[in-house]
Amino acid sequence: MKKVLILLLFLKLIFTYGQKIALKSVTDSSQTFKGEIGGNAITMELNFDGIVDCHQYQHFVKGWYYYDKYKKKIPLTGVYDLANLYLYNFGNQQNKSSNFLHENILNLQLVAKTDSIAKVLKPKEIIILKSDYSNKKNISGNFYIENKIYPVELFTKDSRIYRLNNYLILPNNKKINTYNLIDPLGGNELISYISDRSGNRVLLYFEEVSNFNFCGMCGASDGEKGYRILSFTNNWNFKNYKDFLIESCRENIYYNKITKNKNSKILKFNFDKTKNSPAYILTVDVKNATVLKSK
Incomplete structure (x- = not known):
């Protein structure tokens, strides 16, 4: 019996050593999130769109979201600022307004003024999500359309786009x-x-x-x-x-x-x-x- 156990241990070691271990590096510059706006299920995709100044986690984002019931993509542009997200839909002025943000948000001080800079362009929809890096609770915030405000939540504890x-x-x-x-x-x-x-x-x-x-x-x-x-x-x-x-x-x-x-x-x-x-x-x-x- 002892010899059998020794043989089994030996075979296990051979099998273990025969199994290869590898490490693969993959840099994400895009994330897809699931969530809700006013209780309605949504899907949101955000893409890294260039660093604002010199902080990796202060950068522009672009992408879209849709209501899962309809699946019609609504474009978004904005800023990722140290776990917080400021996202805007400018309707048929989306590309022009996105370029305006790139040209007018150039440093840390201006990142802090993202919302006031964006509102000059009269966005159709605004999504502001507040978070931190504690990974303790889902990311949440508000959705603004016309004169109405709805709660918004993403079902993730990590809002980072660039990973x-x-x-x-x-x-x-x-x-x-x-x-x-x-x-x-x-x-x-x-x-x-x-x-x-x-x-x-x-x-x-x-x-x-x-x-x-x-x-x-x-x-x-x-x-x-x-x-x-x-x-x-x-x-x-x-x-x-x-x-x-x-x-x-x-x-x-x-x-x-x-x-x-x-x-x-x-x-x-x-x-x-x-x-x-x-x-x-x-x-x-x-x-x-x-x-x-x-x-």
Whole structure:
């Protein structure tokens, strides 16, 4: 019986190692939402239409919505501003008015005045949706037409149109998106993975922006760089992850020296002592998908 169990474990390990793991990067510049206006079901599609100034999450959008009962597309144009949406239907002046918004909303201060700038053009319909990045409740707001106001809701907790998806393809037909699981910054690269008695581990290297506001602090930096370990059960159910920065504008972290062993499977990053941290070493073991911090 013992030999049979050992054989089964051996075959399982062979099967696990034989299954390939991959990471696929997909950048979204369009989102389709389901929702309601005044209790009537709607579908809305919004597309990224260019950055206003220098913040990735302050940009123009264009698209449409329709009432699911009729499916007649009604055009929209407007601004995405840090999770909030300002959307307008200008009737037969849609393209001309959209160009006007592009020409007159040029910076952070003018983004804050989007609604007053748009109202100069006398829109037929206005949709204003307020949200944040807490992902705690659906996005909601108001729909304005003539002198009437109706409640509007989108059945999503994330209003972002521009999304940096990194899909990690796992065994057992499983797939996770680091956008939802870790952070929305993307920039991951698959380095290695391994299975042992503790479960499964995936080693990623990442380079991501320090700040989506390129005009703000750290906006012009080389970004955040490092390694992250994703831990899974034997059945590839996600457990947790841990980040190990080697460069960071936000945290003021920079390695002094890197050393490699002969076969380049082990990397050592040496960090000098700072006011907030003693000197330490990060050892990245590519073969075993581990990262160790030591003095």
